[in-house]
Amino acid sequence: MxxxxxxxxxxxxxxxxxxxxxxxxxxxxxxxxxxxxxxxxxxxxxxxxxxxxSKEELFLALFDAHSERIVQRMTALVDSIASEDLTLRALVDVLCEVEPAEREWYLVTTEFTLRAIRDPQAAWVLAQHDARLRAQLARALTEHLARAGRTLTVEADELARLLIAIREGGLAQSYVEPDELPPGRLEQRFLEPLLTALTADSRTA
Incomplete structure (x- = not known):
């Protein structure tokens, strides 16, 4: 070449x-x-x-790039917080951030997800990329929680699934009723008690 x-x-x-x-x-x-x-x-x-x-290959390339960018951005924001200031509340504030451009991506990924639900082959392919995203997120969450003095009491992959479900479900409601439920509002309200329930204080162990 x-x-x-x-x-x-x-x-x-x-x-x-x-x-x-x-x-x-x-x-x-x-x-x-x-x-x-x-x-x-x-x-x-x-x-x-x-x-x-194909268009499918384009979407999957977009999916991987978006996943990597989100995890890298989250990690950069958490790393910018001094260790003594990194609490669950501070971590939740990072997890709750939703960029304006996220709406555009939500429209794209939701349609492809519906396609995957109807098409077993597309579902299989999407599941592989979903799994890679969860693995990245699970590793990042485990590391960030450890810095905050918390240890997971559940499987990191399962927590990653739950957080993705909360985010996607919350965004669906927010984009339909933006005035009633601004993006990130549900996470702001419920993620801290959720993470408290699913982790243990490692600094007193």
Missing amino acids: PKGETKRRPRTRAALLQATLETFAESGFHAATIEQICERAGYTRGAFYSNFS
Whole structure:
């Protein structure tokens, strides 16, 4: 592969992924076409197919990138808190943050999840990516809770499942009734007592 093409490839992929996110959020996964994505990104179909084979592969690449960004952002925010100030309340404040752009991603991932519920093959593939996200989240939670002086009394993977369910369920209600339930409000109210119940104080053990 020519050197110029090697250097351009990450930029091409990044542009295609951003165009995909915008197109999926605007038109929906099923209605969006590869032509629309290429036009928005400013690339040809040839450039598309040299990086991705299908819309499903695009979504999964978006899923992995979003998962990694969320976990990295959470870790950076927690790491910025001094150890003596890292309490469950401080950790909950980090977990409750919802960026405005999250609504766009929620529209995209919800439609693909519905597709996976109907299609066993899509469900199997999505489950593999879900599992990787949970593993990242479980490791991060275990480390952050340890810094806060807490030890999990349940499986970290199960807690990750629960926190994802709470976040996705809360966002669904928030996006339908944004004035009644701002994003993150449920987590702000209930995550601290939940984490208290599911952890033990390791500093007094």
